[in-house]
Amino acid sequence: MGLLAPERLTALEEHANDVRQGIIRSLLAAGSGHSGGSLDMADIFAALYFHVLRHDPQRPDWPERDRLLLSCGHIAPVRYSAMAYAGYFPVEELLTLRHFRTRLQGHPERVSLPGLETTSGPLGEGLAQGAGMALAGKLDGAGWRVYVVTSDGEHQCGLHWEAMMTAAKFQLDNLTCIVDRNVIQIDGSTEDVMPLEPLTDKYRAFNWEVFECDGHDIGAFVATVEKAKQVKGKPQVIIAHTVMGKGVSFMEGDYLWHGKPPKQDEADQALRELGAARELIGAQRG
Amino acid sequence: MASAGVTSAAGAAMHLVDYTDPAAIKQVPTRNGFGEGLVEAGRRDERIIAICADLSESTRMEAFKKTFPQRYIEIGVAEQMLVAMAAGLAAAGKIPFIASYAMFNPGRSWEQVRTTMALNESDVKIAGAHAGVSVGPDGATHQAIEDIAIMRVIPKMTVVVPCDSAQTKQATLAVAGRFGPTYLRFARAESAVVTTDQTPFEIGTAQTFRDGDDVAVVACGILVYNALVAAELARKDGIECRVVNNHTIKPMDEAAILAAARDCGTIVSVEEHQVHGGMGSRVAEIVAAHDPVPMEFIGVHDRFGQSGSPPELTEEYGMGVTAILAAIKRAHGRKRAARG
Ligand SMILES: Cc1ncc(C[n+]2csc(CCOP(=O)(O)OP(=O)(O)O)c2C)c(N)n1
Ligand SMILES: [Mg+2]
Numbered sequence: 001m002g003l004l005a006p007e008r009l010t011a012l013e014e015h016a017n018d019v020r021q022g023i024i025r026s027l028l029a030a031g032s033g034h035s036g037g038s039l040d041m042a043d044i045f046a047a048l049y050f051h052v053l054r055h056d057p058q059r060p061d062w063p064e065r066d067r068l069l070l071s072c073g074h075i076a077p078v079r080y081s082a083m084a085y086a087g088y089f090p091v092e093e094l095l096t097l098r099h100f101r102t103r104l105q106g107h108p109e110r111v112s113l114p115g116l117e118t119t120s121g122p123l124g125e126g127l128a129q130g131a132g133m134a135l136a137g138k139l140d141g142a143g144w145r146v147y148v149v150t151s152d153g154e155h156q157c158g159l160h161w162e163a164m165m166t167a168a169k170f171q172l173d174n175l176t177c178i179v180d181r182n183v184i185q186i187d188g189s190t191e192d193v194m195p196l197e198p199l200t201d202k203y204r205a206f207n208w209e210v211f212e213c214d215g216h217d218i219g220a221f222v223a224t225v226e227k228a229k230q231v232k233g234k235p236q237v238i239i240a241h242t243v244m245g246k247g248v249s250f251m252e253g254d255y256l257w258h259g260k261p262p263k264q265d266e267a268d269q270a271l272r273e274l275g276a277a278r279e280l281i282g283a284q285r286g
Numbered sequence: 287m288a289s290a291g292v293t294s295a296a297g298a299a300m301h302l303v304d305y306t307d308p309a310a311i312k313q314v315p316t317r318n319g320f321g322e323g324l325v326e327a328g329r330r331d332e333r334i335i336a337i338c339a340d341l342s343e344s345t346r347m348e349a350f351k352k353t354f355p356q357r358y359i360e361i362g363v364a365e366q367m368l369v370a371m372a373a374g375l376a377a378a379g380k381i382p383f384i385a386s387y388a389m390f391n392p393g394r395s396w397e398q399v400r401t402t403m404a405l406n407e408s409d410v411k412i413a414g415a416h417a418g419v420s421v422g423p424d425g426a427t428h429q430a431i432e433d434i435a436i437m438r439v440i441p442k443m444t445v446v447v448p449c450d451s452a453q454t455k456q457a458t459l460a461v462a463g464r465f466g467p468t469y470l471r472f473a474r475a476e477s478a479v480v481t482t483d484q485t486p487f488e489i490g491t492a493q494t495f496r497d498g499d500d501v502a503v504v505a506c507g508i509l510v511y512n513a514l515v516a517a518e519l520a521r522k523d524g525i526e527c528r529v530v531n532n533h534t535i536k537p538m539d540e541a542a543i544l545a546a547a548r549d550c551g552t553i554v555s556v557e558e559h560q561v562h563g564g565m566g567s568r569v570a571e572i573v574a575a576h577d578p579v580p581m582e583f584i585g586v587h588d589r590f591g592q593s594g595s596p597p598e599l600t601e602e603y604g605m606g607v608t609a610i611l612a613a614i615k616r617a618h619g620r621k622r623a624a625r626g
Contacts, residue, residue: 100594121427194362
C-alpha cells in the first residue's frame with residue numbers, strides 16, 4: 001500500500017502475532033470466553049494500538065487521546081491483549097481474564113480498567129456512544145478522533161441504525177466505524193440468521209462514506225484509515241473482511257469458535273502455529 | 287427418587303429428592319428444563335412457536351428448532367423486534383415463546399414488553415435465560431439481577447421463577463397452557479435438582495418444602511436449595527424453619543405468605559436478584575399491608591455483578607448457605623425482641 005515502510009509493517013505484524021498469543025494464553029487461563037472474533041481482529045487492534053491511535057498508555061485519561069470504543073464487548077480479549085502489549089498494564093495480568101476480582105472483566109468495564117472508553121457486551125450500543133463523543137469533540141473543536149469497532153452481528157440491533165442516522169445528521173467526520181465482517185454470529189452465518197447484505201449500500205444510503213479492506217492486511221487497513229481521515233462532512237465506515245479465528249488453523253472460519261476458549265492441547269497447538277508464523281513475518285518482503 | 291430422608295412431612299408430600307443427602311442431588315442447569323418443556327409443549331399444541339435472538343443453543347431452544355423446524359424463527363440480535371413481532375404473531379393466533387438472555391429480553395426490550403405484550407394482552411411467553419450472578423465469568427453486563435423488579439411491576443404480567451430444572455420443565459408446560467403475557471426466568475449454571483416429576487406444580491400456588499414455625503424462609507429460583515440446606519443447619523440451633531418455594535412472583539400466593547408470617551412471626555426472603563424491588567420486596571409489601579413481621583432479605587444489595595465462578599459470586603453477594611443461616615438467626619432474634 002506504500003504508506004508503511006517495510007520494517008514498520010513487519011513490526012506491526014509482529015505485534016499482531018503477540019496479540020494473538022496473548023489472546024490464546026488469556027482464554028486458556030480463563031476457561032471461558034470468545035476466541036473466534038478476538039483472533040480475527042488481532043491485526044486491526046495491533047494496527048490501532050501501535051500505529052493509528054493517538055494515545056499514551058501512561059496517561060489513559062489524556063484528554064487529547066483518540067477514543068477507541070469496542071462495541072462488541074465479547075471480543076475483549078483482543079483489546080486487553082493489545083493494551084497489555086502496548087504498555088497499559090503488565091502482560092502477565094492477561095492471565096487473570098474473567099477471574100474473580102480481576103480488572104479484566106468478561107466484558108469490558110470502563111470503571112474497572114483505565115483505558116477503556118465504555119462498558120460493553122450488550123451489542124449495538126457502541127456507535128451511539130461514539131456519536132455522542134464525536135459530537136462533544138465537534139462542539140469543543142477538539143482534535144481527537146473516535147473509532148468504534150463493531151461486529152457484523154450487532155448490525156441487527158436497531159440502535160446501531162439510529163446511531164448511523166444520527167452520525168450522518170451531525171456530519172461527524174471525526175467518527176470512523178470499523179466493522180468486523182466475518183459473516184459469522186452465534187447461530188451461524190449472518191446471511192442465514194438475518195441477512196445484512198448489501199451492507200455497503202445500506203451505509204451509503206445512510207449518508208456514510210464507505211471503505212472496504214482485507215482485515216488481515218495491516219498495510220491496507222492503515223492506508224484505508226488514512227483515507228477515511230481525509231473525508232469531510234461525513235462519518236466513515238471501514239468494512240474489514242475477516243476470517244473468524246484467523247491465525248489458528250482449526251478455528252479459522254468456524255462459527256463454533258465464536259464463544260469457546262481453547263483447551264490445553266488446543267492452546268498448545270495454537271501457540272505452536274503462531275510461533276511458526278512469527279518466524280515467517282517479513283520474510284516474503286525480504 | 288426416594289423422599290425417605292427428607293426431614294419434614296411437607297418435603298415428603300412434595301415428593302422432593304432427599305436434599306439432605308448430597309449424593310442424591312443431581313446438578314442440572316434450569317435452562318435444560320426449559321428446553322425439554324418447550325418441545326413437549328410444542329407437541330401438545332401446534333400453535334406454539336419458538337423465536338430466538340441468536341442464542342438457540344445457550345437458551346436451549348435448539349431442541350425445539352430441531353423437532354419443529356417449521357415453527358422455529360430466528361430473528362438475529364434484535365430483542366425489541368423479538369417482542370414486538372411475537373405480539374403480532376400472537377394477535378394472529380400463535381403462542382410464541384421468545385428466548386434470549388434476561389438482560390436483553392426483557393432487559394433491553396422492556397417498553398415493547400409493556401406495550402405490545404402486556405397492555406396489548408398478547409399471549410407471548412418470555413424465556414429469560416442467564417438470570418442472576420450465577421451467569422459467572424461473563425460479568426456484570428450479562429447478569430440480570432433487576433429483571434424480576436421490572437417485570438413484576440407491569441400489570442397483567444405473570445412472573446414465574448422455578449427452583450430447579452425439573453420444575454422449569456413443569457413451569458414451561460404450565461405457562462404454555464395458560465393464556466396471558468408471561469415471564470419465565472431461569473439460570474445458566476448447574477444447580478441442585480430437588481423436585482421430581484411427582485412434585486405438584488401450579489402457577490400462583492407457593493409450595494411448602496419444609497415444615498416449621500420458628501422462621502419462614504421464602505425463596506425462589508436456584509437458591510431454594512441453599513435455603514433448604516440452611517434450614518437443616520438451623521435445626522441444630524433449635525430453630526425450625528418453614529421453607530416456602532415461592533416460584534410465582536406475580537400473582538403471588540398471598541395466602542401462603544400471610545400464613546408464613548402468622549405462623550412463624552418472621553420471614554427471610556432469598557432470591558438471586560436485587561433485594562430492591564424483587565420477590566422479597568413483594569413479600570414485604572404483602573405483610574406490611576396485612577400483618578407486619580420483621581424480615582431479612584437475602585439477595586444482591588444494590589451492587590452490580592462481576593466476573594467469577596458461580597460459587598464465588600454466590601458467596602460474594604451473600605447468598606450462600608452461611609449467609610442464609612446467619613439471616614435465619616437474625617430473624618429469629620428480632621422476632622423474640624419484637625415480642626419482648
Ligand atoms: C443485545 C445483545 N443480545 C445478545 C447478545 C448475546 N451475543 C453475544 S455475541 C452475539 C452475536 C455474535 O455475532 P457477532 O456479534 O458478529 O460476533 P462474532 O461471533 O463475529 O465474534 C450475541 C447474540 C449480546 N451480547 N447482546
Ligand atoms: Mg461476526
